[in-house]
Amino acid sequence: xxxxxxxxxxxNGKAFILFGSLFIILGMAIENxxxxxxxxxxxxxxxxxxxxFLKSQKYSFDAxxxxxxxxxxxRGLLSVVTEISNTSSSNIKARVSLRFSYHFECIDxxxxxxxxxxxxxxxxxxxxxxxxxRGNGEVGPxxxxxxPFQFLFRNQRIIDESIYIKxxxxxxxxxxxxxxxxxxxxxxxxxxxxxVRGRGDEFFALRDYLPGDExxxxxxxxxxxxxxxxxxxxxxxxxxxxxxxxxxxxxxxxPKFEYALSSIVxxxxxxxxxxxxxxxxxxxxxxxxxxxxxxxxxELRLMLNLFDIEATGVQSNFIDAVKFTKTNQLLHSxxxxxxxxxxxxxRKLQGIHLxxxxxxxxxxVNFSTMHFNILASPDWxxxxxxxxxxxxxxxYIFPSLVEDEYKKREKEVRNILYTIGGDYLEIAGYxxxxxxxxxxLMKQYSPTHRLVQEALGI
Amino acid sequence: xxxxxxxxxxxxxxxxxxxxxxxxxxxxxxxxxxxALALGIxxxxxxxSLNIYVFAIWLILGIIxxxxxxxxxTSLSLGNxxxxxxxxxxGTIISLVIGNVNSMFFPEILGRIDIILxxxxxxxxxxxxxxxxxxxxxxxxxxxxxxxxISNYTExxxxxxxxxxxxxxxxxxxxxxxxxxxxxxxxxxxMLWPIIILxxxxxxxxxxxxxxxxxxxxxxxxxxxxxxxxxxxxxxxxYLLIRTNSVLMKIHEKGKSEEIDDIVPDDLEE
Numbered sequence: 001x002x003x004x005x006x007x008x009x010x011x012n013g014k015a016f017i018l019f020g021s022l023f024i025i026l027g028m029a030i031e032n033x034x035x036x037x038x039x040x041x042x043x044x045x046x047x048x049x050x051x052x053f054l055k056s057q058k059y060s061f062d063a064x065x066x067x068x069x070x071x072x073x074x075r076g077l078l079s080v081v082t083e084i085s086n087t088s089s090s091n092i093k094a095r096v097s098l099r100f101s102y103h104f105e106c107i108d109x110x111x112x113x114x115x116x117x118x119x120x121x122x123x124x125x126x127x128x129x130x131x132x133x134r135g136n137g138e139v140g141p142x143x144x145x146x147x148p149f150q151f152l153f154r155n156q157r158i159i160d161e162s163i164y165i166k167x168x169x170x171x172x173x174x175x176x177x178x179x180x181x182x183x184x185x186x187x188x189x190x191x192x193x194x195x196v197r198g199r200g201d202e203f204f205a206l207r208d209y210l211p212g213d214e215x216x217x218x219x220x221x222x223x224x225x226x227x228x229x230x231x232x233x234x235x236x237x238x239x240x241x242x243x244x245x246x247x248x249x250x251x252x253x254x255p256k257f258e259y260a261l262s263s264i265v266x267x268x269x270x271x272x273x274x275x276x277x278x279x280x281x282x283x284x285x286x287x288x289x290x291x292x293x294x295x296x297x298x299e300l301r302l303m304l305n306l307f308d309i310e311a312t313g314v315q316s317n318f319i320d321a322v323k324f325t326k327t328n329q330l331l332h333s334x335x336x337x338x339x340x341x342x343x344x345x346x347r348k349l350q351g352i353h354l355x356x357x358x359x360x361x362x363x364x365v366n367f368s369t370m371h372f373n374i375l376a377s378p379d380w381x382x383x384x385x386x387x388x389x390x391x392x393x394x395x396y397i398f399p400s401l402v403e404d405e406y407k408k409r410e411k412e413v414r415n416i417l418y419t420i421g422g423d424y425l426e427i428a429g430y431x432x433x434x435x436x437x438x439x440x441l442m443k444q445y446s447p448t449h450r451l452v453q454e455a456l457g458i
Numbered sequence: 459x460x461x462x463x464x465x466x467x468x469x470x471x472x473x474x475x476x477x478x479x480x481x482x483x484x485x486x487x488x489x490x491x492x493x494a495l496a497l498g499i500x501x502x503x504x505x506x507s508l509n510i511y512v513f514a515i516w517l518i519l520g521i522i523x524x525x526x527x528x529x530x531x532t533s534l535s536l537g538n539x540x541x542x543x544x545x546x547x548x549g550t551i552i553s554l555v556i557g558n559v560n561s562m563f564f565p566e567i568l569g570r571i572d573i574i575l576x577x578x579x580x581x582x583x584x585x586x587x588x589x590x591x592x593x594x595x596x597x598x599x600x601x602x603x604x605x606x607x608i609s610n611y612t613e614x615x616x617x618x619x620x621x622x623x624x625x626x627x628x629x630x631x632x633x634x635x636x637x638x639x640x641x642x643x644x645x646x647x648x649m650l651w652p653i654i655i656l657x658x659x660x661x662x663x664x665x666x667x668x669x670x671x672x673x674x675x676x677x678x679x680x681x682x683x684x685x686x687x688x689x690x691x692x693x694x695x696x697y698l699l700i701r702t703n704s705v706l707m708k709i710h711e712k713g714k715s716e717e718i719d720d721i722v723p724d725d726l727e728e
Contacts, residue, residue, distance in 0.1 A: 007710050009703045012536060019543075021696040025689050032550070033574060034500070037581030038543075040656065041588055046699055047652040053706055068628045077619045079628040093636065093644050105472070106604040107616060114597070114636040126630050128616070130472065130605060148648045151536070151595055 003063075006156045007053060013152035016042045045149060052147030053155050059088045061117075063159050065142055071304060074170035078104070078129045082142050085122040092117045095145040096125060103137035103167050104129040134258065136308055137165040166307040169261040172269075176435050181270050184435065187442045192240060192334055192361055205233045240276040241293065241333035242267060243325065243360065248284040248309070249316025251342035256367050257311040260338045263365070263427070263434040264306065267336070270435065271296035278302060279330060283321035284312040290328070315343055318351035326358055335360040340367050341409040349416050362422035363441070364413060365434065471612040472605040481638040482598045486532040489590040490524075493542065496583035497523055503576040504553070512553040519549045534594040539587075546584070597641055659695070663688055 023039030026032075061084055068079040080100075086092055097112045107128040117123050131137065140162040147155045206222055209229030222230040244264055252260060268278055277293040280302070289309060294302040318339070335355050339348065355362050417424050425437040497520035504516045523545055530538060607613045620630045636644075667684045674680040 005710070007707070013703075014700075017696060017699045021692055024692045028685055028689055028692070030554075033577035034546075034581045034584070035550075037578065038585050038588055041585040043695065043699075044649060044652045044656055045592065047655060047702075048648045050702055050706060051651045052648050057709075066627065068623070068626075077616065079619075079623055079630065081628055093640075105474075108604060108606065109633075110604050113633065114641065115633060116636060116640075123633070124631070125633055126628060128619070128630060132468070148645050149592060149596060 003061075004158045004160050006154050006158060008154050009049075010152060010154055013046060013049070016152055017046055020046070046152065049147065049149050049153035049155070053153060056092075056146045056155055059086070059090075059092055059146060061086060061144060061157055063142060063144065063157075065140055065159060065161050065163065067139055067163050067165065069165070071166035071168060071307070072131050073168045073303075074131050074134045076131050076167075077107070078131065078139075078165065080127040080129060080139055082125045082127070083122055084117060084125070084144065086117040086119055089119050091119055092146060095143075095150070097143045097145070098127055098139070099141055099143065100129065101138040103131055103133045103135055103165075104139070105132050106130075131165075131167045134167050134169050134261070134307060135310075137167045139163045139165060166304065168303045168307045169265050170258070172262050172266045172433060172435075176433075181435065184439055184442060185270055185274070185276070187445075188438070189240060191442065191445050206230050207233050240271070241330075242271070242276065242278040243293075243330055243333040243335045244278065244280045245318065245321055245335060245337045245339070246280055246282045246309070247316050247318070247337075247339035248282050248288055248311045249339075249343060250311070250313050251340055252311050252316075252338075252367070256340075259427070259430065260367055261306060261309070263338065265303065266434050268296075268299045268302055272299045273297060279333075280306070281321050281325060282309050283318070283324075284316045285314045285320070286317065287321050287324045288312070290324075293330075318348045319354065322351040322354045322358075326354070332359040333361070334363065336363045336365055338365050338367065341406060341413065345409055345412065349413070352413075352416055352420065352422065356420040356422070362417065362420065363425060364417060364422060365425045365427060365437070366410070366413075367427050368429070471607065471609040473608045474603055475606045476603045482594070483532055485590055485594050485598070486534060489534055489587055489594070490527040492583045492587040492590065493527055494520075494524055496580045496587065499576055499580040499583065500549075503573075503580075511556050515552050515556070516549055519545055534591050534598075536591065536595055539591050542587075593642070593645060596645075659691075663691070 020039045020042030023035045023042065027035030027039060063082060063084045066081045068081075072078055080098060082096065082098065084096065093114070093116050095112055095114050098106075100111070107130050109127060111127070113125070115123065115125075129139070140159070142159045142161075144157045144159075145155060146157075147153070150156070206219060207230070209218060209223075209231040213231045217231045217233075219230050219232045244267070246260060246264065248257075264280060271278055274296040277295045279293040280289075280291040281287060282289040282291075289305070291302055291305045316339075318337070337348075337352075352362055352364065414424050416422075423441055425434075425441060426432075427434065427437060497516070501513070501516045501520050504513045507513070523542060526538075526541070607616045623629050666687070670680050670683050674683070
């Protein structure tokens with residue numbers, strides 16, 4: 001175990017020596033005992049730290065830190081164990097402090113605790129931490145401070161071990177029963193699987209030949225029978241290929257982005273354990289990250305790739321991301337666009353057209369700025385939002401687009417989607433949920449289906 | 459500003475709890491009381507000086523300090539004490555400049571012993587106030603809060619998590635921490651040696667001045683000999699403290715280099 005010892009008179013300590021002398025000298029000069037007595041107190045305290053330092057020279061520790069998990073979800077719990085063995089022959093009174101990054105909060109016990117370490121024995125301290133923010137969390141180092149007045153004279157043994165912990169996006173708050181999810185998935189397969197046909201090998205039906213069909217798909221026997229060109233239609237293996245375009249642009253900054261990430265988690269929980277697959281393309285002005293299609297069984301692998309994605313401060317370029325998927329042959333999928341109506345709408349519309357030409361089924365999910373009511377100010381982007389607490393974030397919020405402009409844009413997007421047979425979903429604030437929105441969509445396709453509320457048992 | 463839903467959910471489920479050690483508010487109260495007492499004594503003494511300016515200045519400063527203490531409540535820190543000290547020095551300087559030079563420290567109607575008694579008692583109050591602050595900074599002003607589950611969901615979550623860890627290496631156990639009196643005891647134990655040293659120093663100072671008085675009885679020259687020499691001793695003590703610090707650092711570094719010397723031959727043997 002790597003260990004650093006820190007012994008030093010702090011700036012406070014030096015100031016105390018000087019103040020003490022100043023008070024005493026001044027007090028004696030004008031014969032004022034009011035000043036002499038506090039000065040003497042300052043003089044008393046500094047030597048006491050020296051003496052405790054000399055006494056603590058014979059103390060020897062050995063310590064170790066372990067954590068229960070390497071990765072957890074946001075709002076998940078983590079157990080941290082510190083074992084301190086006191087190998088010297090006397091009891092030690094010490095303050096043990098566990099340092100950790102802002103991603104965590106302590107539960108039931110503060111991070112600094114004062115305890116007596118018995119001689120020749122090992123003390124085990126267990127901290128429970130709650131992950132409060134997504135990202136790359138850090139636990140450690142552990143500081144063992146011996147002796148009084150640490151703010152004057154630092155007398156610490158620091159165990160220089162930092163453990164990095166991946167904190168994945170938060171599990172969605174609304175707890176939707178698995179049965180409902182399964183039902184939704186079945187409906188989605190029913191609605192969408194035919195529309196994304198062409199990628200699989202399984203024979204689906206015969207139909208009239210249409211220009212553009214491949215020649216090898218023509219069923220020559222049927223053609224002979226009917227005396228016209230008949231081609232075979234293949235269907236996908238009834239597996240859905242979800243392709244999520246995650247906007248990392250400046251308008252998706254902050255808690256809104258966290259919510260978009262949670263929605264990905266939600267969608268992946270929908271396909272968990274099935275053979276449907278999910279790919280994520282995170283883009284800003286260029287494609288920042290591609291998480292290659294992961295089938296539902298590898299849901300965790302997908303999650304592990306999501307933990308450190310952050311929104312950037314630049315305008316996003318959707319058309320670029322679509323071109324990227326085209327070159328990577330991610331065609332015929334259900335393209336779900338996680339974005340909003342802010343910024344350059346033209347690029348988004350062009351991208352939607354391109355997606356349609358790639359044979360994808362488009363679902364535009366609008367994380368409505370009107371509902372989330374948050375946009376990042378330029379200050380915030382400069383000051384590295386990563387390193388900020390949510391509590392501080394509130395300061396940087398400013399109002400979004402005016403309502404008329406917003407309505408106009410929404411209409412435009414809806415029109416385009418209507419012409420290409422795509423769908424438009426709106427996530428109305430934090431109370432809404434992607435699964436609920438998908439349910440609403442499915443209800444549009446088959447209105448006879450029982451109500452969403454009923455299905456969710458609300 | 460309305461709270462966003464996500465924060466609201468967090469606040470509903472987890473309560474940020476500051477450690478509820480019974481000592482903290484009592485200490486803060488005692489701290490404020492001793493501050494008020496010290497200023498009260500000074501105001502009382504300045505009333506005897508029969509100088510309205512001096513009295514008014516100390517009264518105003520006293521009220522300001524009371525207000526500041528009241529506003530700050532239990533958030534004691536070294537910075538706050540600095541402002542208290544600055545107010546004290548400011549009051550002394552202003553009353554020396556504006557009032558009669560003699561009125562503050564040598565009021566004619568009070569005897570010398572009375573003045574010394576007033577000053578010493580005020581000084582002791584200020585010292586105790588400082589001491590309480592040091593203690594508070596040491597034990598209470600650290601980041602001593604944690605979150606506590608309050609909703610059913612989170613309570614259950616924590617309970618289940620603890621249950622799952624039973625009989626593993628990470629089993630959650632409560633640990634016995636030091637009590638308030640134990641902490642106080644530790645501080646006083648550490649201050650025992652310095653008190654002895656300073657008592658010896660003070661005794662030496664008193665004996666020295668008595669000897670000078672014996673040699674030059676009741677003479678202004680005696681004062682001229684005693685005070686400068688005591689000031690020189692104070693300077694020497696300051697130097698000693700600063701030097702001791704650097705010597706301690708050297709002792710520590712020497713210990714480290716010896717460890718390294720021990721390691722090197724082993725490596726060579728390999």
